[in-house]
Amino acid sequence: MSESPVSIAILVYPETTASVVYGMLDLFRSAGRDWPVVTEGRPGPELMRPWLVARETGALEICNGARLFPECRLDDCPPADIVCVPEVSLPPDAPLAGRYAPEIAWLGARYADGALLATACSGAMLLAEAGLLDGCEATTHWAWCEALAERFPRVRVQPRRALVASGAGQRLVMAGGGTSWMDLALYLIARSVGLEAAMQVARVNLIDWHQVGQQPFARLASTRQVEDAVIARCQVWIAEHYVEPNPVSAMVGLSGLAERTFKRRFRQATGMAPLEYVQALRLEEAKQMLETTDNPIEAVANEAGYEDAGYFSRLFRRQVGLTPGQYRRRFGALRQTLAAAGMA
Known part of the structure; x- marks a missing residue:
């Protein structure tokens, strides 16, 4: 187990939701701290230190009119052990090229520095845009899997799996759609500070692991086409x-x-x-x-x-x-x- 808190930068941008961003932040903050509160009446040591990073600091309006308050800018962000990328709340066929150029460049630099990159839902598209998934297994929200496979044919998309760890040292970790971000958070807690800490967070928050994958949740994604x-x-x-x-x-x-x-x-x-x-x-x-x-x-x-x-x-x-x-x-x-x- 790490002696100092594991540092986690959570990347944010307008096309994401507060539930995923703050949900992950809450679970990371819970690790080591909340189980003793429940069982002994006192808080334990915080094992993880998450913060929000964006292009600019200050209030950032995101999906559904919610506001986030990033703590640091991309250019000023200190080194992080883990970087989390939440979902991109856009239609699967929406073009992303050029839209997230600063974020994609920053992700590539963090990966080169040795950080573990973890994505929730359609956030995996940013790793693909950065070229980090070429030749790797990957997953994303089931509604985005087809778009990921079509745009990036070198990526080995695994649409049935709710969690995939890939790349050198398995430093590219991707969760599927919806609440599989909880699986992602538990996995990162277990991997970085210990399995028992992850189990404690799961018990306190009543989280079930999506062991059946995301296929049971999927619907027929292909809509009727009109070209032919x-x-x-x-x-x-x-x-x-x-x-x-x-x-x-x-x-x-x-x-x-x-x-x-x-x-x-x-x-x-x-x-x-x-x-x-x-x-x-x-x-x-x-x-x-x-x-x-x-x-x-x-x-x-x-x-x-x-x-x-x-x-x-x-x-x-x-x-x-x-x-x-x-x-x-x-x-x-x-x-x-x-x-x-x-x-x-």
Whole structure:
């Protein structure tokens, strides 16, 4: 365990949220300090020293009208053991080139100095822009994974994983979407000041590790494209007819194209093979039914277009990372709670 507090610079910019920035800061501050408060009635020593860094100091307005107050400028920031990069709250197709040039240059310099760089959610895009992820495994928010893979083909994107440590000495650490920033904070605490400190922070704050990854939380990210009108018409049709038998053959017929040509153009337009697209639509419908109904798994499979419930369960487990029953227990709990309160 480190004798002096581990120094952590949290990079901030207008396109981020206070919950992630201050959430990470709170967990880092908690390490070593709060467990003795709960168990012994006195604070323990703070094991980590986080601060906020930005292009300029002073009030910084970020997403949702919140304000942050960075403590130091990029140019004046003291050396840090760890640099954390929160999410970039922009659409996945938003161009980033040139938008964060000072931050990207600063990240590259900190990495060269030996710091560990850790990103939450779409913050991984800044590491990719800096060229630090070339040849490395990486993850980001599930809705950004496709954009990361397309823009940076040398990056080995791992969309199912909620946490990836990569690069030389595993000094590039990336968390997936949403609250997986908590996983990131716990990992950094465990790695820098000890596993027990991380477990104590998790216990005090009631944090569950996202061991199933982020795929169970993902939705079909590919929206209907409009560049290829023939394929777009087929997408509209399949959205209403995905339960029909032989849907790919039906789309081929609807398109008027040769089967090989249709499959090539479909993949080119959507990024997915036709059957893969159909399976994704069916599984999204199954997710909705598992979340909102008490229908037996066999009935859910049938309504989603699968006559063989066993095959459906195996496919669901392979694609989602949970069995249908596990998914229902995890994501149907909110509905059940609201129903018990007469709100659903």
